[in-house]
Amino acid sequence: MGERVVLGGVAARLGCAVAVCGVLLAGCTSGGEGPRGPAAGTTAQGAVSASPSPTAVVDIDPAKLPTTAAEAAALVRDVLAQPSAFGPDTVRRSPYESDPRRWAVLGDDCAWEQRALPKDVLASLTRHYEVPAGGGRGPLTLSAVVTVHRTAEQADWENAEVLEEMLRCPSQLLRPGEVLTDLTDVPSALGDSGNGYADDTLTETGAYTSDRLGGPHPYVWEQTRIGPFTVAVSAKGAKGWSRTDLFDRLRDPHTRMRSGLRRAIERDDVPAGTGSPSASGSTVTKGSRR
Secondary structure, three states, rough: OOOOOOOOOHHHOOOHHHHHHHHHHOOOOOOOOOEEEEOOOOOOOOOOOOOOOOOOOOOOOOOOOOHHHHHHHHHHHHHHOOOOHHHOOEEEEEEEOOOOEEHHHHEOOOOEEEEEEOOEEEEEEEEEEEEEEEEOOOOEEEEEEEEEEOOOOHOOOHHHHHHHHHHHHEEEEEOOOOEEEEEEEEEOOOOOOOOOOOOOOEEEEEEEEHHHHHHHHEEEEEEEEOOOOEEEEEEEEOOOOOOHHHHHHHHHHHHHHHHHHHHHHHEEEEOOOOOOOOOOOOOOOOOOOO
């Protein structure tokens, strides 16, 4: 997940890390699959130094927030997109759902692995989809993930880990035979760059290469944070798919999941508003990579 380079939200704690990213053409990168906790063997110190200051794009009703792992998992399943949200030609991949008691962590060796959820996370679930090969195109791999933290501050720190991942691992192994490279993150706080629909957003792009599909092919991950929740979608390209194609596939399911989440947690007397992603499609959200 990522950090904001404007005042407020995660941006307030970038400190020296922002300066480092500025040297790198203002780009910050990350990799991996699904939401991530603190990178193995590391802490959120040094590059990330100040306390997070989550904003409040949604007037959340505390009584509607899940307090147990079972309640969180049920809410996540209600919010997560169905295959049809990505287009009528999208089908389930196998396995379709991840274990909601585990999430992805980037290890010291820059390889992603599944580990038990930390205590600050109630649930994290990823769904996997695919647009089958056809019409001269290879198969498009898609995913969506929703994570429920106990507090907004903890969700904000989840996003902050992206900076450390970028500095540690410019190349990241998703699984044997699948690699992400040339990763660049574009973050946005509430009110910045047209973001009126989430407390924090992040768009990540890069290159995906696999033994099966070759490459490099375009890769996109978009993630938003709303209160203690993070909502993300991702796409790994193949022959015949452009980066614009990937953004187009991710736009609707990402918007629908944000809207569903807001309806589930917002006070009843507050009209629901989903905000609208930028016309370019490069607005924010990051989901499961594997």
